[in-house]
Amino acid sequence: MYTLYIANKVYSSWSLRPWIMMRELELLFEEKLVTFGTGNNWENFRKFSPAGKVPCLHDGASVVWDSLAIIEYLADRHRGVWPEDAQAKIWARCAAAEMHSGFSHLRTTCTMHVGLRIRLKEIKAELQAEIDRLNELWCEGLNRFGGPFLAGEKFTAVDAFFAPVIFRIQTYGIAMNPQASAYVKRMLALPTMQQWQTEALREKWREPGHEKTALAAGDVLEDKRMQP
CATH class of the missing domain: 1.20.1050.10 (Glutathione S-transferase Yfyf (Class Pi); Chain A, domain 2)
Structure with missing residues (x-):
């Protein structure tokens, strides 16, 4: 069975790509969410990803990193990743x-x-x-x-x-x-x-860097998350 390493759903845009593709294809996989740490995540993410980044897919001895590479890896093994036409x-x-x-x-x-x-x-x-x-x-x-x-x-x-x-x-x-x-x-x-989205809103972990970047864009009208 596949194992897909991702980070916080509230922040991790790159993780969403293979996750939703695999869900839409109804592929069986184990999800392992590793939270973003404050600052550099290199050492922590290097435990499962050669690039020190998320997402990363493990399939037995095969380790596939980068969302585009994961998509192409899945396309080699499953129909429906790309259009037939x-x-x-x-x-x-x-x-x-x-x-x-x-x-x-x-x-x-x-x-x-x-x-x-x-x-x-x-x-x-x-x-x-x-x-x-x-x-x-x-x-x-x-x-x-x-x-x-x-x-x-x-x-x-x-x-x-x-x-x-x-x-x-x-x-x-x-x-x-x-x-x-x-x-x-x-x-x-x-x-x-x-x-x-539901699982993202349930997350209680807050990473200051991601929060600061979002707040810099404008005025917060609403925070829909559960309070930590």
Whole structure:
């Protein structure tokens, strides 16, 4: 059976990607959540990950780190990770890779924080450009492949890669166009997304660095987490 190492669900955007893909495929795996420590997590995370980061997948003697590598490892072993249609698969891989390596202003300004609702202080031009690109990219996929997911009828890896963005949009109240907003609502309604969110809100651990980064973005309207 697989073992997937992740960090706090309230913060860990990278962990969400393989976790939700594996849940959507109904794969059996043991989840091991290792909390973020204050400062550098290298030594602690190196106990299970060569890169000293999460997520990390263990499959017997095989150790796979980085969310994209984990997705491709799963795709070699299970159908449904990527779309079956050739053109949809090409597009999905490109869109997932763009998310994996891009959208730096969105990542920096709007760190993932499932527990808070925040009103942004401002949306700088660089951030707005990335929001515009999200609208464009999502609508392209939905229109080309018919929805309700980005590459067609079924949830695939490209949706998993944008799942952390869905939570960011919810947290920071980011305005999207009507078609993209409908996609956000569909994603948030998924039982797997609901499970991640519920478990995140139950976490009592608070990591000061992640909290500070989120608070720097704007004014907190609500904290939905259980109190520690």
